[in-house]
Amino acid sequence: MPNQNNGPDKLGQTLEDAEVFRDSLPGSGALIGIDAGTKTFGLALSDGLRMIASPLETIRRSKFAKDAQHLLALIEANEVKGLVLGLPRNLDGTEGPRAQSARALARNLNRLVDLPILLWDERLTTSQAERMLIEADQSRKRRAEVIDKLAATLILQGALDRLRQ
16 A cells, blocks of 8 residues: 655655565564554564564653654664554444544654554454453553553554464
8 A cells, every 4th residue: 555644754654554564674673563542652562573572661642742752762772673553443444533543643653754654453452451461360550551562562463473474
């Protein structure tokens, strides 16, 4: 799919096709997964061979410039080659305000970093993460602390599994 950021100041590209995304990446190098909630960004990081996703951290959202600066520092420190951003579609496949917000985040990140961004269908990842934490007998407080980065890990791992096919 073509870059969805058609502005004159574009750097990166936003893709929805996993194969096109894979072809736009170098042979190895880490990816960051992002679960963009209204209050936080949950982040996950893959290994350089793109086999396993691990929770990285949770960023409490504030001003976009500050959040982006933090994300860019993580990208540089981990030599990241691409981003996988959760696209929260409705169960019926339609897109609502949260999906529009994710697309806007991708456009804004495209203006800051020359990396491909894959929009990954994240339906039910947060509820899956919640179930996993409940099954692991995590307290409500602990679940709140880790749910976003666990959801990001599930998003990234799903994309990694698809990229290897």
